[in-house]
Amino acid sequence: MALRLAATPTLRSAARLMVSQQSMALVKIHSSAPSQYRTITPPPTDRLHGSYHWDLERGASLALVPIIGAQLALGASPVTDTLLGVVLPLHLHIGFDACITDYFNPRKAPVLSKVMTATLYASTAATLVGCYQFNTNDIGLTEFIARLWTA
Numbered sequence: 001m002a003l004r005l006a007a008t009p010t011l012r013s014a015a016r017l018m019v020s021q022q023s024m025a026l027v028k029i030h031s032s033a034p035s036q037y038r039t040i041t042p043p044p045t046d047r048l049h050g051s052y053h054w055d056l057e058r059g060a061s062l063a064l065v066p067i068i069g070a071q072l073a074l075g076a077s078p079v080t081d082t083l084l085g086v087v088l089p090l091h092l093h094i095g096f097d098a099c100i101t102d103y104f105n106p107r108k109a110p111v112l113s114k115v116m117t118a119t120l121y122a123s124t125a126a127t128l129v130g131c132y133q134f135n136t137n138d139i140g141l142t143e144f145i146a147r148l149w150t151a
Helices: 002-006 009-020 051-074 078-103 110-137 141-150
Strands: none
Touching (some): 051 078, 051 141, 078 110, 078 141, 110 141
């Protein structure tokens, strides 16, 4: 049985290939790849998803500290209500966008990624409108948080 396997044409051709191989220093790694796979074009650069995106995220996080401090020190004010109503939804939007990018990657789930991103933008817009309505037609965010804290 062993002699028959050694005499098969498949094993003989594999043995010839192993003997005739060149050393790895002389072999071009991707020389047999089609031309469409040889060059990779990077995606277009987007200013909002590079260092500016990171700066905006850190700026929104740092801006919340004095806004909340002013709210606690000064009490209810239209200025702190407006700033909190804009910066807090922006901060939440950036955080949820990072979660969607991580868990619903456009390369793996292109349709679900677009649905989740559209849902995020719609909910962020609804939150901004809700903060505006709450600040103008009701007691305001800072007074609401103060009442919630003392309750």
